[in-house]
Each structure stands twice: as structure tokens, then as C-alpha cells.
Amino acid sequence: MDKKAKLHPRNQHADGYDFARLVADLPELDAFxxxxxxxxxxxxxxxxxAVRMLNRALLKTHYGIAYWDIPANYLCPPIPGRVDYIHYLADLLAESNNRQTPRGPExxxxxxxTGASLVYPLIGQSEYGWHFTGVDIDAGAIKSAQRICQLNELAITIRRQNxxxxxxxxxxxxxxxxxxxxCNPPFHASREEASKGTQRKWQNLGKGRSKALNFGGQDAELWCPxxxxxxxxxxxxxSAEFAGQCLWFTSLVSKKDNLQPLIRALKKASVADYRVVEMAQGQKISRxxxxxxxRKNQRSSFFNGGRK
Structure with missing residues (x-):
């Protein structure tokens, strides 16, 4: 992919932030x-x-979210890249829907x-009208997500993974x-590795040493064994246990070097098909x-109320 590749063509943030519009919609942003x-x-x-206030303005201006906030020290996601994941998923689903971008709660x-921010369901419901079920293991994240749903009167299902x-x-x-x-999985293998990643991030920002994270994050959001x-x-x-209940399973992969062991795992699981989809924001490549x-000839049934 070209290093200068841009965000997805349907991404509302492809041309950057319109701060005049954002401040007009959320005057509190102006102070930052x-x-x-x-x-x-x-x-x-x-x-x-400042990042949290920017997110609040973006979600209000572009996605109609009147209330949005997260508890202190939870992951505060940069919105444009999260939006790209949704749009590329829509493209993937369109392949099995007569090349039509699927829309609606069906x-x-x-x-x-899903996290305390509930960011993917908020964006996906606004852009395409899909019905989302958000799952998390963290009680604080669940409580925050439920509050966002309630105060915005959103029909998003929230489930706790125990x-x-x-x-x-x-x-x-x-x-x-x-x-x-x-899924945006935890990408560090241990608390120590996450801490070292934090220190590198802060040092690159010229901030020296800090115990805080640039965009926050709880343990479960940042690392797992x-x-x-x-x-x-x-x-x-x-996923093999639910093979007939889901058309496409997907996950972000932070490191390109991690793709090969995952592809081996997919082949071992005897999947019918797999894809690696690259996304870009400036010079940063994600996937x-x-x-x-x-099977390919059965996938359209998911858009006709059926399953495998």
C-alpha cells in the first residue's frame, strides 16, 4: 500500500478535522x-x-452522539482509524450482498x-444502521457502555463476558x-511489556518517563498472556464452534509479523476463506x-434471513 494512502473514501475524516464546525457543535473544545x-x-x-474532548466533538458532529464520556484511565481511541475498520467491514460484507453496501438493523x-468508549457500535450504527452487540470482560467498561446507550437512547445490546x-x-x-x-485485541503479552511500550511512546513524545498512557487503558485493554x-x-x-452462526469473523492485527502464525492457525481450523485487509492513515498502516x-455460494443467505 502506498505510504501516502488515505483513509477509506467513505470516512468522514479523510480531509482532516473541521475545527470550526466541531467547536460550533461543542464549544468546550475551544479551550483545548x-x-x-x-x-x-x-x-x-x-x-x-484534549483527545477526549475532540472525540466527544467528533462523535456529536459526525455521528449524532449527544452524550459521550469514559471513566478516567480507560482507553480513549482515535476516531478516524476506528471508522476505517467499520467501512472496510462494510465492503467485505458487500461481496456477499450483490455488491451492495449492507445497511439497516437486519x-x-x-x-x-467493546470497551468503555463503545466506539465501534456508535460509529457503525450511525453510518450503516447495523445492530451491534458489544461484549466486554470489564465491569467498569460495561457500566460506561450502558450509560452511553441509555443517555443516547440507543438500541445496542451489551453483554458481559464472565x-x-x-x-x-x-x-x-x-x-x-x-x-x-x-475486535481490537490487547496486543502486549504482559504488564511489563505494556509498561515498556508506554515508556517508548512517552519518550518519543519528548515527555520522559511516565506511568500514564498516552490514550489511557486498563490492563485488559492492553495486554493478555x-x-x-x-x-x-x-x-x-x-470461532469454529459458531461456524454456522457468523458470516465473517475479524480482528485487528497490530503487527505485520503476527500474520503468518495466525494464517497457520486459520489453515489448521480449515476455514473456507480468509483475508488480510490493509488500512492506512497517513504513513501508518494497520490491518x-x-x-x-x-462457502462462497452460501454467503448470500445471510442477507436473506438465513444461515449455513
Missing amino acids: TTLNPVGQTTISFQDAE VKALDIG LPENVFRGVIEPRDVFHVTM GGEVKFIARMIEQ FIAWTFI
């Missing part, structure tokens, strides 16, 4: 704005409160590790059918891996 060296309005992305999406070793078990119910699952390879491999293994157990 500043001018960069070329005189353009911006914020300090090293300031967690399309069911499952967000594993067993951390499970991904799909216990949250996909027998009658559930999902068109797509998504074995890191993202083990987490996604467990996801792949468990997600997608797999399905449904």
Missing part, C-alpha cells in the same frame, strides 16, 4: 485548541483530556472488547446470527484479518 507552526487549528494529542455485528479465557463462548447465544464480528497472537488464535479456535467457514 491551539495553532500549529503553519497556523492551522489543532489540539495537543499528548493531552488526554445486519448484526458483534464487537468483542470468563476471560473465552472469546465467543458464553456471549454468542444459540439463536444468534451475526454477519460480522470485530501471549499477546495478540495467542488471543486471536484462541478466537480462531473458538485486520478476516475468516469465514461459510
